[in-house]
Amino acid sequence: MDKQTNIQELKELVKKFCEDRDWDQFHGAKDLSIGIITEASELLEHFRFKPKEEVEKLFEDLKKKEEISKEMADILYFLLRFAQKYNVDLTTALTKKMQENEKRYPLFKAKGSNKKYTELE
Amino acid sequence: MDKQTNIQELKELVKKFCEDRDWDQFHGAKDLSIGIITEASELLEHFRFKPKEEVEKLFEDLKKKEEISKEMADILYFLLRFAQKYNVDLTTALTKKMQENEKRYPLFKAKGSNKKYTELE
Amino acid sequence: MDKQTNIQELKELVKKFCEDRDWDQFHGAKDLSIGIITEASELLEHFRFKPKEEVEKLFEDLKKKEEISKEMADILYFLLRFAQKYNVDLTTALTKKMQENEKRYPLFKAKGSNKKYTELE
Amino acid sequence: MDKQTNIQELKELVKKFCEDRDWDQFHGAKDLSIGIITEASELLEHFRFKPKEEVEKLFEDLKKKEEISKEMADILYFLLRFAQKYNVDLTTALTKKMQENEKRYPLFKAKGSNKKYTELE
Numbered sequence: 378m379d380k381q382t383n384i385q386e387l388k389e390l391v392k393k394f395c396e397d398r399d400w401d402q403f404h405g406a407k408d409l410s411i412g413i414i415t416e417a418s419e420l421l422e423h424f425r426f427k428p429k430e431e432v433e434k435l436f437e438d439l440k441k442k443e444e445i446s447k448e449m450a451d452i453l454y455f456l457l458r459f460a461q462k463y464n465v466d467l468t469t470a471l472t473k474k475m476q477e478n479e480k481r482y483p484l485f486k487a488k489g490s491n492k493k494y495t496e497l498e
Numbered sequence: 499m500d501k502q503t504n505i506q507e508l509k510e511l512v513k514k515f516c517e518d519r520d521w522d523q524f525h526g527a528k529d530l531s532i533g534i535i536t537e538a539s540e541l542l543e544h545f546r547f548k549p550k551e552e553v554e555k556l557f558e559d560l561k562k563k564e565e566i567s568k569e570m571a572d573i574l575y576f577l578l579r580f581a582q583k584y585n586v587d588l589t590t591a592l593t594k595k596m597q598e599n600e601k602r603y604p605l606f607k608a609k610g611s612n613k614k615y616t617e618l619e
Numbered sequence: 620m621d622k623q624t625n626i627q628e629l630k631e632l633v634k635k636f637c638e639d640r641d642w643d644q645f646h647g648a649k650d651l652s653i654g655i656i657t658e659a660s661e662l663l664e665h666f667r668f669k670p671k672e673e674v675e676k677l678f679e680d681l682k683k684k685e686e687i688s689k690e691m692a693d694i695l696y697f698l699l700r701f702a703q704k705y706n707v708d709l710t711t712a713l714t715k716k717m718q719e720n721e722k723r724y725p726l727f728k729a730k731g732s733n734k735k736y737t738e739l740e
Numbered sequence: 741m742d743k744q745t746n747i748q749e750l751k752e753l754v755k756k757f758c759e760d761r762d763w764d765q766f767h768g769a770k771d772l773s774i775g776i777i778t779e780a781s782e783l784l785e786h787f788r789f790k791p792k793e794e795v796e797k798l799f800e801d802l803k804k805k806e807e808i809s810k811e812m813a814d815i816l817y818f819l820l821r822f823a824q825k826y827n828v829d830l831t832t833a834l835t836k837k838m839q840e841n842e843k844r845y846p847l848f849k850a851k852g853s854n855k856k857y858t859e860l861e
Contacts, residue, residue: 378589379509379581384500387592394596398603399610403668406553406566407545411667413573414542414777417535418660424528425653426645426854432527436584445527446586450595452534452577453588456570460500463557465567467574468499471508474571475515482519489520491789524789532788535656539781546774547733547766612668620831621747621823629834630742636838640845641852648795648808649787655815656784659777666770674769678826687769688828692837694776694819695830698812702742705799707809709816710741713750716813717757724761731762 384468388461391454404462412455420448505589509582512575525583533576541569626710630703633696646704654697662690747831751824754817767825775818783811 395404423445424432435441460467481494490497516525544566545553556562581588602615611618637646665687666674677683702709723736732739758767786808787795798804823830844857853860 378593379505379587381504382589383502383504384508387505387589388500390592390596394599397605398608400612402610403612405550406557407542407548407550408668410538410542410545411663411774414535414538415660415664415667417531417538417573418657421528421531421535421653422657424531425657425856426650427528429526429528431854436527442584442586445584446591447595447598449577449581449586449588450591452538452573453592454595456573456577457592460570463563463566465563465570466500467570468503468508470567470571471511471574471578472499474568474575475511477568478515484518487519489523491521491524491794493788529789532653532784536781536785536788539778542774543778546735546778547771552733612673614667620835621751621829623746624831625744625746626742626750629747629831632834632838636841639847640850642854644852645854647792648799649784649790649792652780652784652787656777656780659773659780659815663770663773663777666773669770671768671770678769684826684828687826688833689837689840691819691823691828691830692833694780694815695834696837698815698819699834702812705805705808707805707812708742709812710745710750712809712813713753713816713820714741716810716817717753719810720757726760729761731765733763733766 384457387453388457391457392461395458401462404458406459406463409455409459409462413452413459416448416451416455420445420452423448505578505581508574509578512578513582516579522583525579527580527584530576530580530583534573534580537569537572537576541566541573544569626699629695630699633699634703637700643704646700648701648705651697651701651704655694655701658690658693658697662687662694665690747820747823750816751820754820755824758821764825767821769822769826772818772822772825776815776822779811779814779818783808783815786811 395401423435423441427435435445456467459465478494482497486497487494516522544556544562548556556566577588580586599615603618607618608615637643665677665683669677677687698709701707720736724739728739729736758764786798786804790798798808819830822828841857845860849860850857
């Protein structure tokens with residue numbers, strides 16, 4: 378489906394859902410950011426205290442993978458709603474950010490490194 | 499741009515960036531979730547201690563709006579990378595989740611309410 | 620009780636609980652930080668989408684206040700465990716940080732302002 | 741210092757700092773929770789993409805350990821401020837929560853296990 382759906386359609390889907398429920402009044406930038414971070418936390422919680430191998434195994438369990446996918450959907454939902462409500466073009470924002478990252482993480486420095494750009498030499 | 503871009507294209511963009519840098523070794527589900535939540539925190543920090551009106555004004559300042567858009571791009575970047583690496587179709591996940599939410603938040607109960615579905619009567 | 624209990628005693632309480640369960644193996648700095656942030660998220664979730672007045676009212680409901688206090692306890696639990704395990708004196712750390720904040724937020728600049736120190740003029 | 745300092749003293753320290761700056765108006769429960777989670781994120785960010793051994797090594801570097809301790813202090817600062825402002829006794833809350841955890845994680849089930857209580861059998 379990711380191949381056939383553009384971001385705008387997803388934004389519209391989320392917009393309709395929220396507007397049908399009169400949620401504009403609750404969906405300020407601060408609360409939508411809280412929405413994103415609390416859902417990000419639920420995603421992260423799946424992996425708490427788990428070593429790498431155990432984390433990888435979770436994805437072999439279809440039911441578990443489904444749960445994890447739902448947490449990802451929750452994050453995306455709030456991110457799309459934020460972008461829709463505040464008129465942010467996510468594709469433009471991502472493309473720009475990636476160009477910035479190209480400079481921050483040039484291949485000859487960043488290849489095979491887990492360092493933050495501020496620590497790269 | 500959101501009208502002309504599908505999720506798959508964005509996934510490919512992020513994939514190439516990360517694989518060019520040999521980052522597969524660092525990009526397990528746990529660390530990518532940490533990526534999402536730390537960027538979500540940077541987004542939220544823009545609104546810390548700010549009342550609603552002040553938050554809304556931030557978006558009138560183009561430079562500030564640009565900064566906020568970049569934090570959103572950072573979240574999307576990690577979310578796309580996660581989905582790409584663990585083979586999650588975000589459109590499917592979102593569509594399913596929205597169907598679930600349709601049931602959790604039926605119009606006659608949820609309209610105009612800021613309650614969580616577990617608290618709706 | 621806060622008047623009669625020193626931080627060290629609380630650290631010992633948490634240490635015993637975790638060591639009795641052989642949890643040293645799971646309690647690295649990364650997972651304990653995940654512990655802190657996921658519990659911080661549960662605290663924050665209580666206030667999601669709620670305007671100020673509604674938030675304040677939660678504290679008048681004893682059952683709700685108890686729930687909120689428990690989330691705070693969960694954060695403190697992981698913070699104490701981290702400090703105990705990695706030999707961090709929280710009182711020293713806080714005192715130092717407060718001295719730094721005294722400089723970052725001098726009275727004549729910071730009084731009545733919600734700005735971050737980097738934005739104070 | 742943790743042996744000689746009780747929570748109440750730390751609460752007073754934080755209270756004075758904030759009241760001197762007239763910050764009561766900004767320090768509602770929602771924004772203080774945002775304070776906690778954004779600082780928790782800064783703590784977590786130190787360990788992002790780092791394998792266990794690399795994380796452990798950070799603590800041998802005194803400058804790095806100092807930075808990490810400061811993030812912990814930031815979390816504690818907001819937690820104390822929250823508790824002070826909303827009249828929560830942290831010692832009582834922690835003690836109660838630990839009693840609950842004793843039941844949720846009985847020794848014979850929880851020893852050596854990284855499972856959440858809802859998954860323990």
